[in-house]
Amino acid sequence: MHETFYEVMRRQGITRRSFLKYCSLAAGALGLSPAYAPQIAQAMETKPRIPVLWLHGLECTCCSESFIRSAHPLAKDVILSMISLDYDDTIMAAAGHQAEAIIEETIQKYDGNFILAVEGNAPLDEDGMYCIIGGKPFVDQLRHVAEHCKAIISWGSCASWGCVQAARPNPTRATPTHKVPGLADKPIIKVPGCPPISEVMTAVITYMLTFEKLPELDNQGRPKMFYSQRIHDKCYRRPHFDAGQFVERFDDEGARRGYCLYKVGCKGPTTYNACSTVRWNGGLSFPIQAGHPCIGCSEDGFWDKGGFYERLTDIKGFGVEASADQIGMKAAAIVGGAVAIHAGVSVVKRITQKGDDA
Amino acid sequence: MAILQTPNGFTLDNSGKRVVVDPVTRIEGHMRCEVNVDQNNIIRNAVSTGTMWRGLEVILKGRDPRDAWAFVQRICGVCTGTHALTSVRAVEDALNIDIPENANSIRNIMQLSLQVHDHIVHFYHLHALDWVNPVNALKADPKATSELQQSVSPSHPKSSPGYFRDVQTRIRKFVESGQLGPFKNGYWTNPAYLLPPEADLMAVTHYLEALDFQKEIMTVRTIFGGKDTHPNWLVGGVPCAINMDGDMAAGAPINMERLNYVRSITERALVFCKNVYLPDVLAIGGFYKGWLYGGGLSSQAVLAYGDIPDRANDYSASNLMMPQGAIINGKLDEVHEVDVRDPEQIQEFVPHSWYKYSDDRAGLHPWDGVTEANYELGPNLVGTRTNIQQIDESARYSWIKAPRWRGHAMEVGPLARYIVGYAQGHEYFTDQINSLLRSLDVPVEALFSTLGRTAARGLEAVWAAEQQLYFLDKLVATIKAGDSSTANTTYFDPATWPKDVKGVGFTEAPRGALGHWIKIKDTRIDNYQCVVPTTWNGSPRDNEGNIGPFEASLMNTFMEVPEEPVEILRTLHSFDPCLACSTHVMSEDGEELADVKVR
Numbered sequence: 001m002h003e004t005f006y007e008v009m010r011r012q013g014i015t016r017r018s019f020l021k022y023c024s025l026a027a028g029a030l031g032l033s034p035a036y037a038p039q040i041a042q043a044m045e046t047k048p049r050i051p052v053l054w055l056h057g058l059e060c061t062c063c064s065e066s067f068i069r070s071a072h073p074l075a076k077d078v079i080l081s082m083i084s085l086d087y088d089d090t091i092m093a094a095a096g097h098q099a100e101a102i103i104e105e106t107i108q109k110y111d112g113n114f115i116l117a118v119e120g121n122a123p124l125d126e127d128g129m130y131c132i133i134g135g136k137p138f139v140d141q142l143r144h145v146a147e148h149c150k151a152i153i154s155w156g157s158c159a160s161w162g163c164v165q166a167a168r169p170n171p172t173r174a175t176p177t178h179k180v181p182g183l184a185d186k187p188i189i190k191v192p193g194c195p196p197i198s199e200v201m202t203a204v205i206t207y208m209l210t211f212e213k214l215p216e217l218d219n220q221g222r223p224k225m226f227y228s229q230r231i232h233d234k235c236y237r238r239p240h241f242d243a244g245q246f247v248e249r250f251d252d253e254g255a256r257r258g259y260c261l262y263k264v265g266c267k268g269p270t271t272y273n274a275c276s277t278v279r280w281n282g283g284l285s286f287p288i289q290a291g292h293p294c295i296g297c298s299e300d301g302f303w304d305k306g307g308f309y310e311r312l313t314d315i316k317g318f319g320v321e322a323s324a325d326q327i328g329m330k331a332a333a334i335v336g337g338a339v340a341i342h343a344g345v346s347v348v349k350r351i352t353q354k355g356d357d358a
Numbered sequence: 359m360a361i362l363q364t365p366n367g368f369t370l371d372n373s374g375k376r377v378v379v380d381p382v383t384r385i386e387g388h389m390r391c392e393v394n395v396d397q398n399n400i401i402r403n404a405v406s407t408g409t410m411w412r413g414l415e416v417i418l419k420g421r422d423p424r425d426a427w428a429f430v431q432r433i434c435g436v437c438t439g440t441h442a443l444t445s446v447r448a449v450e451d452a453l454n455i456d457i458p459e460n461a462n463s464i465r466n467i468m469q470l471s472l473q474v475h476d477h478i479v480h481f482y483h484l485h486a487l488d489w490v491n492p493v494n495a496l497k498a499d500p501k502a503t504s505e506l507q508q509s510v511s512p513s514h515p516k517s518s519p520g521y522f523r524d525v526q527t528r529i530r531k532f533v534e535s536g537q538l539g540p541f542k543n544g545y546w547t548n549p550a551y552l553l554p555p556e557a558d559l560m561a562v563t564h565y566l567e568a569l570d571f572q573k574e575i576m577t578v579r580t581i582f583g584g585k586d587t588h589p590n591w592l593v594g595g596v597p598c599a600i601n602m603d604g605d606m607a608a609g610a611p612i613n614m615e616r617l618n619y620v621r622s623i624t625e626r627a628l629v630f631c632k633n634v635y636l637p638d639v640l641a642i643g644g645f646y647k648g649w650l651y652g653g654g655l656s657s658q659a660v661l662a663y664g665d666i667p668d669r670a671n672d673y674s675a676s677n678l679m680m681p682q683g684a685i686i687n688g689k690l691d692e693v694h695e696v697d698v699r700d701p702e703q704i705q706e707f708v709p710h711s712w713y714k715y716s717d718d719r720a721g722l723h724p725w726d727g728v729t730e731a732n733y734e735l736g737p738n739l740v741g742t743r744t745n746i747q748q749i750d751e752s753a754r755y756s757w758i759k760a761p762r763w764r765g766h767a768m769e770v771g772p773l774a775r776y777i778v779g780y781a782q783g784h785e786y787f788t789d790q791i792n793s794l795l796r797s798l799d800v801p802v803e804a805l806f807s808t809l810g811r812t813a814a815r816g817l818e819a820v821w822a823a824e825q826q827l828y829f830l831d832k833l834v835a836t837i838k839a840g841d842s843s844t845a846n847t848t849y850f851d852p853a854t855w856p857k858d859v860k861g862v863g864f865t866e867a868p869r870g871a872l873g874h875w876i877k878i879k880d881t882r883i884d885n886y887q888c889v890v891p892t893t894w895n896g897s898p899r900d901n902e903g904n905i906g907p908f909e910a911s912l913m914n915t916f917m918e919v920p921e922e923p924v925e926i927l928r929t930l931h932s933f934d935p936c937l938a939c940s941t942h943v944m945s946e947d948g949e950e951l952a953d954v955k956v957r
Binding site: 048058068069074075076080083085088089090093094095098099100101102123126127128129130131133134136138140163164165167168170195197198237249250251255256257282285286287288291303307308309 | 379380385387390410414432483484535539541576580585586590592594597598606741757922938
C-alpha cells in the first residue's frame with residue numbers, strides 16, 4: 001500500500017497527460033532520447049520505496065543540509081514517496097538502542113537490496129574512537145552496513161575524498177569510503193562537493209530509482225552526467241576570460257561588471273562540477289556569479305592545493321591538458337582545445353599538488 | 359561514588375538504574391548521554407559525552423589567514439556561515455581592517471537569515487518529534503484541525519479541512535505502507551506525548567510545510583554568497599560587488615533584481631515566522647506548560663557575547679543589536695560585562711575531557727590554548743575501549759572541553775540571550791517575553807525550562823527576520839546615498855601585514871556564543887582556537903565538579919518509560935546541540951602536531 005511517485009503527482013492534481021509530459025521532459029533533462037519516457041513513467045508508477053541507510057561519520061552535516069534544500073524534487077517528496085529513509089541520525093525519531101535496531105532490521109529484511117549513503121568519513125586512528133556510534137567506532141558500523149548493502153553513495157567531499165578533516169596533517173587519519181580497509185567490494189558512487197549541489201544529490205537518487213541502475217561513472221567514480229565538465233567550461237563569465245577582462249581586486253570596476261575571477265584565485269578551470277550549469281539552490285546562482293572565486297570544493301584534496309586567493313600560476317591556459325587525459329573526458333578536451341587556440345596559449349598543467357607550506 | 363554535591367547546586371546520585379542513549383539523534387554530529395534514574399524514574403545523575411573529534415585547528419596551522427573562514431565554516435554545515443563570519447572578524451581584528459558599511463549590512467542579513475532558517479529547521483525537523491506524535495495525527499478530525507489552525511493563526515491561508523485531510527491521507531498511506539522511514543521505531547505509544555490528535559496533525563502538516571519553505575530562506579545567502587550550504591565570505595568585506603545602474607549590472611553579483619529577490623524572500627520568511635512558527639510554539643507549549651523540567655543552569659548562569667553590529671566595525675555592547683552580558687549565581691539584577699580578550703574571563707579546562715595539559719588543573723584562555731588528544735577511559739568503565747557500554751564519568755569521558763566564565767559553567771543560546779536582554783531591560787525582548795508569558799498564562803520562572811529554551815528560539819526567529827529587513831533598508835539607503843562599496847582591500851595583500859599579531863572575532867551562532875581566537879605570524883596562522891556554543895552547553899565536569907548545562911538540565915526530570923528516552927531527547931534537543939562544532943577543538947602550536955596520540 002505504498003504511495004508511488006505517480007500517485008504523489010496525481011494527488012497533487014497533476015493529470016496523467018501532464019505526468020507523461022513530465023516524463024518526457026525528465027528524459028530530455030537527463031540527456032536521454034524521448035524513447036525513455038515510457039520507461040520513466042513505468043518506474044514512477046510502480047516502484048516501492050527502496051530502503052536507504054544514511055550513515056554519518058566525521059562531517060559537518062552540510063550534505064544533509066544541502067539535500068533538504070533540493071527544489072526539484074522536494075526533499076519531502078524524496079523522503080515520503082521515493083525512498084524509505086530508515087536510518088539517518090540527523091532526522092530520525094528514534095535514538096539509542098531503538099535507532100541502532102533499525103540497522104539490523106533493515107539488513108535482515110532487505111539484505112543486499114538497500115542503499116548505503118555515507119556522509120562524512122571514518123577516522124582510523126585511536127582505533128576509530130575519534131568517531132563513536134553506540135559506544136563503538138563508526139568505522140565498524142560502516143563496514144557492517146556496507147557488507148549487506150546493494151550499492152554505496154559517498155555524499156560530498158568527506159566521503160568521496162576526505163575533505164577538511166583529512167587536510168594536512170589529517171590528525172585523525174580520516175579516510176574516505178573507498179579507502180576504508182576491509183570494506184566490502186560494492187559499487188561506490190562519489191558525489192563530491194562541499195556540499196554537493198542539492199539538485200545533483202536528488203537527481204542521482206531519482207536516476208537510480210527511475211532507471212534501476214547506477215549512473216555512468218567516470219574513472220574516479222563520479223556520475224559523468226554532473227562531473228564531466230569543469231566549472232570554467234560553462235561559466236557565464238568565460239567570455240571575459242577569453243577577452244582578457246579580469247577582476248584585479250575585489251570590489252573593483254571589473255568585479256562590478258562581472259569580469260573573470262581567474263586572477264583573484266578562481267579554481268573553476270581545474271574543478272569538475274555542475275555549478276556553472278545546474279547552479280545552486282534551484283538554479284539561482286553559484287559562487288562565481290556572486291563574485292567569489294571557485295575554491296574547487298569538489299576536487300580531491302582541494303584544501304591542500306594552494307591558497308584560495310592565489311592564482312593558478314602553473315596554469316598557462318586551457319588546452320589539451322594532463323588532467324583531461326587523466327579523466328578521459330574527450331568532450332572537455334575538445335572544448336578546452338578550442339579555447340587554447342583562442343587564448344593563444346599552450347599547455348596546461350594540473351594545479352600544483354604542493355599546497356601551502358603548512 | 360554514590361552521592362556527590364556539585365558546587366553549582368546539584369546532587370548527583372549514580373546508584374540507580376543506568377540508561378544509555380547512544381547515538382543521541384536529531385542533532386548535528388555525534389553525542390552520547392547516560393543517566394541514572396531512581397526507583398521513581400527520576401533522573402539523579404546525568405552524563406553527556408561528545409563522541410567525535412576532527413582537529414581542525416591543527417589543520418589550520420601555517421595556512422593563509424584569508425582562507426581560514428572556509429576551513430572553519432566546515433566545522434558545521436547546520437550553522438553554516440557563522441563560523442566563517444566569526445573567522446573573518448577575527449582576522450580583521452588582528453589586521454586592523456575596517457569593512458564598508460554595506461559589507462556589514464550584507465553580513466548581518468546573512469547571519470540573521472541563518473538564525474531564521476536554523477531555528478525553523480531545528481523546531482520542526484530536529485525537535486518537534488519530541489512533542490508531536492505523527493501516528494496520533496491519523497486520529498485527527500480534519501475539520502477540527504482546521505478550526506484549531508484558524509484559532510491559533512487566523513492569518514495562515516493553508517487552513518481548510520480539505521487541506522488537512524489531504525495531508526492526513528498522505529501520512530496514512532505512508533504509515534500503511536509499513537515503511538515508516540524517519541518515523542520508524544519512534545516512541546509513539548509513550549505517555550509523554552500530550553497533544554490531542556488535531557494539534558498533532560497541524561504540527562505534522564507544518565513539519566512538511568516548513569521542510570518545503572526552509573530552502574527558500576537560505577536563497578538570500580545564495581545571492582550574497584553564491585551557494586548554500588556553505589556560502590562564500592571575504593576578509594575585508596563581502597565578495598559580492600554592487601552594480602545598480604552601471605555597465606553590465608545584469609551580470610554583477612548584486613543588482614536591482616537580486617535585491618528584490620532578497621526582499622521578497624525575507625518578507626515571506628517573516629510571515630512564516632509570525633503565522634506558522636511562533637503560533638505553533640505557543641499552541642504546542644500550551645499543552646505542555648505543566649512540563650517545566652529542564653531549566654538546568656538557565657536560572658543561574660547564562661552568557662551572551664552579543665552580535666549584529668548596527669554600524670560597521672564597532673563591536674562594543676552598545677552597538678550590538680543582540681545583547682551581551684553574563685549573569686552568575688542567579689542574580690538577574692546584575693549583568694556583568696564580558697570581555698573575550700580578558701584571560702581571566704574565558705578559560706577552558708580538561709580534567710574530564712580526552713585531552714591533557716601539562717598541568718591538568720589549569721584553565722587556559724583560548725589565545726594560549728593547548729590541546730593534546732588523550733583518549734583514556736576510567737577504571738569504572740563497563741566494556742572496552744572500543745565498546746563502551748557504560749562510561750566512567752569520574753575520569754575523562756568526552757571529546758568536549760569544559761569552558762568556564764570566571765570559573766562558572768554557563769548556558770549559552772537563544773534563552774541565554776533573551777534572559778540577558780530581559781535583565782538589561784531591552785525593550786523589544788522584554789515585550790516579546792511578557793507577551794509570551796501572558797499568552798501561555800505562566801509566571802516568569804517558567805522561562806527557565808526546556809520549553810523556555812524552545813520558546814526563546816521562536817521569539818528570536820521573528821526578531822531576526824525583522825532585523826533582516828532593517829539591514830536591507832539600510833543597505834539600500836547607503837547605496838542611494840552614493841556608497842556602493844563592499845570590500846576594503848587595502849590590507850588584502852599579506853605583504854602589508856605586521857609580522858606578529860593576534861585577534862578575536864565573536865558572533866552569536868543560532869546555538870549561542872561563539873568565539874574564534876587567532877595568532878598570525880609571518881603572514882601565516884600561528885594558532886587558531888574556537889570556543890563554540892556546544893562546548894559551553896555540552897561541557898563535561900570541571901576541576902571543582904561543576905556540571906555543564908546539558909547535564910544540569912536533565913537532573914531531576916521524571917521519565918515515563920526509562921527505556922524510551924523521550925524526555926532526555928526533548929531537553930537535550932532544546933539546546934540544539936551541534937557536536938561537530940564542539941569537538942573539533944585542538945592545538946596551539948606546531949609541536950603539538952607530533953603529540954597527537956597515534957596508537
